[in-house]
Structures are given as structure tokens and as C-alpha cells.
Amino acid sequence: MTTPRENRIPPGQQLVAPGKWPIIGERLPTETDTPWSLRIKGEVDNPVTLSLEELRSLPQTTRTMDIHCVTRWSMLDVTFSGVLLKDLLAKAGIKPEAKFVSFLARSKRNHATSLNLDTAINLNTLIATEVNGEPITTTHGGPIRNIVESRYFYKSVKWLEQIELLTADRLGFWEAESGYHNQADPWKEQRYMAPTIDRRTSLRLIETRDFSNRELRSIDASQRNLAGLNAHSASLRDANFSGTDLSGADFTNANLSNAHFHNANLFNALFADADLEGADFSGADLRGADFTGTSLIGASFVSHQQGIEVGAKIDETTQLPPSAIAPLFPEQLHYVNKATG
Ligand SMILES: Nc1nc2c(c(=O)[nH]1)N[C@H]1C(S)=C(S)[C@@H](COP(=O)(O)O)O[C@H]1N2
Numbered sequence: 001m002t003t004p005r006e007n008r009i010p011p012g013q014q015l016v017a018p019g020k021w022p023i024i025g026e027r028l029p030t031e032t033d034t035p036w037s038l039r040i041k042g043e044v045d046n047p048v049t050l051s052l053e054e055l056r057s058l059p060q061t062t063r064t065m066d067i068h069c070v071t072r073w074s075m076l077d078v079t080f081s082g083v084l085l086k087d088l089l090a091k092a093g094i095k096p097e098a099k100f101v102s103f104l105a106r107s108k109r110n111h112a113t114s115l116n117l118d119t120a121i122n123l124n125t126l127i128a129t130e131v132n133g134e135p136i137t138t139t140h141g142g143p144i145r146n147i148v149e150s151r152y153f154y155k156s157v158k159w160l161e162q163i164e165l166l167t168a169d170r171l172g173f174w175e176a177e178s179g180y181h182n183q184a185d186p187w188k189e190q191r192y193m194a195p196t197i198d199r200r201t202s203l204r205l206i207e208t209r210d211f212s213n214r215e216l217r218s219i220d221a222s223q224r225n226l227a228g229l230n231a232h233s234a235s236l237r238d239a240n241f242s243g244t245d246l247s248g249a250d251f252t253n254a255n256l257s258n259a260h261f262h263n264a265n266l267f268n269a270l271f272a273d274a275d276l277e278g279a280d281f282s283g284a285d286l287r288g289a290d291f292t293g294t295s296l297i298g299a300s301f302v303s304h305q306q307g308i309e310v311g312a313k314i315d316e317t318t319q320l321p322p323s324a325i326a327p328l329f330p331e332q333l334h335y336v337n338k339a340t341g
Pocket residue numbers: 021022023024025026069070105107111139140141153154155156157158159174
């Protein structure tokens with residue numbers, strides 16, 4: 001029995017337009033003359049380095065799955081082919097001490113992610129070289145990327161060049177730097193770890209109306225008066241500004257990925273060059289707001305609550321350039337285009 005499509009979309013996710021696969025995070029691997037290879041090291045009996053050709057000559061597995069990005073976009077029925085992690089590790093020999101697996105990319109920031117080893121094996125983690133019957137393109141992580149089903153897509157590292165088995169966990173790039181949840185189960189909405197900022201600090205900061213350059217992930221600033229807030233270059237992933245007065249606020253260059261602006265007053269707010277991936281603007285007043293240079297993949301301007309449409313207030317004074325709104329979900333794009341006339 002197959003699951004109906006609408007039951008395959010986890011909470012808070014929307015489908016991308018057909019054929020539109022966004023590029024998230026790093027866009028290219030490190031440039032080197034060294035041919036691509038895959039190293040298997042750590043708690044294994046036989047550490048080994050496989051060339052791309054050797055990897056391709058191993059028994060291949062093909063799996064069709066759904067992709068869910070933490071910035072709220074999903075894609076159904078994507079087919080990846082490659083070698084199962086389980087099969088690769090069986091060749092290398094898993095030592096009994098091995099409890100975690102770390103995937104490392106050939107990229108500038110040594111991008112990595114990790115999983116509990118049993119989980120990685122049970123989820124049929126694939127060391128993939130093909131997508132939908134073609135080699136994976138460079139921008140999407142080719143020639144080799146690991147693919148972890150049923151977890152947010154940040155567990156699937158692009159340009160994979162090393163698999164290391166560990167006795168203790170080693171947090172990956174997003175998990176350590178951005179507070180992304182280490183379990184990452186989309187059906188449980190495990191997007192972020194618990195906030196690190198305590199209640200007293202956040203109340204004091206709300207008082208000063210100066211968030212500039214601060215790391216304030218998941219801060220609760222809902223239902224507040226923050227008119228004229230200075231949040232220049234602040235890190236505000238997952239921040240809650242629901243119902244807050246932010247008229248004239250300056251969010252220039254801020255990271256507002258997955259921020260909640262539901263019913264917020266954003267009259268004349270400045271978002272120039274801000275990261276707004278997955279942000280929610282449903283019901284917000286966006287008259288005079290400036291979205292020049294923003295990234296809006298996965299962002300929402302309209303939602304439905306008990307069948308009632310809750311849309312953002314957008315008019316000709318809202319600056320939403322065509323390049324900013326191009327990657328919106330079809331329904332969101334339709335709403336924005338209708339609102340701006
Ligand atoms: N090397 C590397 N791998 C990465 C990332 C990255 O920045 N660098 N971003 C992750 C995130 S957050 C996502 S959602 C997916 C995006 O893959 P895509 O660009 O092919 O859509 O890659 C993941 N793997």
C-alpha cells in the first residue's frame with residue numbers, strides 16, 4: 001500500500017515546484033587536482049580508500065525517497081543510487097567500539113555531519129553517486145554524497161570524502177555552529193536544539209532594543225514592543241517574534257532562517273541581505289518593508305488556520321524584488337503576486 005502524497009509531507013513543510021531543487025549551504029567543493037576518493041577510517045578493522053571507480057564497481061542499491069530540508073521545503077520521490085553504508089562498512093569491518101559515524105566533506109569549512117551508527121545503518125544510508133539515473137551534479141554534492149532517509153537533509157553531506165567510525169559523537173557543522181538538532185527527525189520537527197540563551201538575558205536585551213551582531217538563536221521575543229529594534233547582523237534562527245511590534249526594525253544582514261513573524265508589525269522594517277529561509281510572515285504587516293537581496297527559499301506569507309487564510313499585508317510599498325520571490329513555493333508566490341498586483 002502506498003501512502004497518499006499529502007500524508008508524506010511532515011509538519012511545517014511545503015512542496016517545491018516540480019523540477020525546482022534548491023541549493024542550500026555551500027555551493028562548491030574545495031578545488032584540488034586530487035581525484036575524488038572515499039576514505040573509511042576510525043573504528044574499523046581495515047581502513048581503506050576507494051577511488052570513485054572502485055566505489056562505482058561495488059554492488060549498487062537504488063532507493064526512492066522524500067527529501068525534507070530544515071528550511072521547510074520538501075521534494076517527493078527522488079531516486080538515489082550508490083552503495084549502502086552497511087555494505088561498505090561490512091567490507092571494512094566494524095569494530096565493536098564503533099558507536100557513531102561522521103561524514104566529512106571536501107569543502108572549505110570541512111563541513112561534516114554525524115549519526116548514531118545503528119541509526120545510520122537502519123535508515124539505509126546510501127553513499128550515492130547518482131540521482132534519478134544521472135551522476136549527481138557538483139552543486140548537489142557530486143560525485144559522492146551520503147544520503148540519509150527520514151532525516152532533515154542537512155544529515156546528507158555533499159562532496160563526501162571521508163567516513164569515520166567513532167566511539168563518541170562529534171557534532172557536525174550545522175549542529176555545532178547553528179544549533180540544528182542532532183536527531184533531525186522531520187516527523188518530530190526536530191529542527192533545533194533547545195535555546196542556549198536564558199530568560200533573564202533575553203528580557204534584558206529586549207529592554208535595550210539592541211540585538212545587533214548577537215547570537216540569539218530561538219530567542220522568545222513574541223508579543224513585545226520592539227519598534228525600531230537594531231538587529232543588524234544578528235543571528236536569529238528560529239527566533240519567535242509572533243505578534244511583536246517591529247515597525248522600523250533593522251534586520252540588515254541578519255540570519256532569520258525559520259524565524260516566526262506571524263502577525264508581527266513589520267511596517268517599514270529593513271531586511272536587506274537577510275537570510276529568511278523558512279521564515280513565517282503569515283498575518284504580518286509588511287507595508288514599507290524592504291526585502292532587497294534576501295534569501296526566501298521556504299518562506300511563507302500566507303497560512304491556513306482552521307480553514308481561514310491568514311495572509312501578510314503586502315502592497316506597492318513592500319519591496320519584494322522578483323529575484324527574491326522567485327524561489328517561493330507555488331502557493332506563496334501566487335499570494336505575493338496577487339497582493340502586489
Ligand atoms: N558539504 C556540505 N554539505 C551539505 C551542506 C553544506 O553546506 N555543505 N548543507 C546541508 C544542508 S543544510 C542541506 S538542506 C543539503 C542541501 O543539499 P542541496 O544543496 O543539494 O539541496 O545539503 C546538506 N549538506
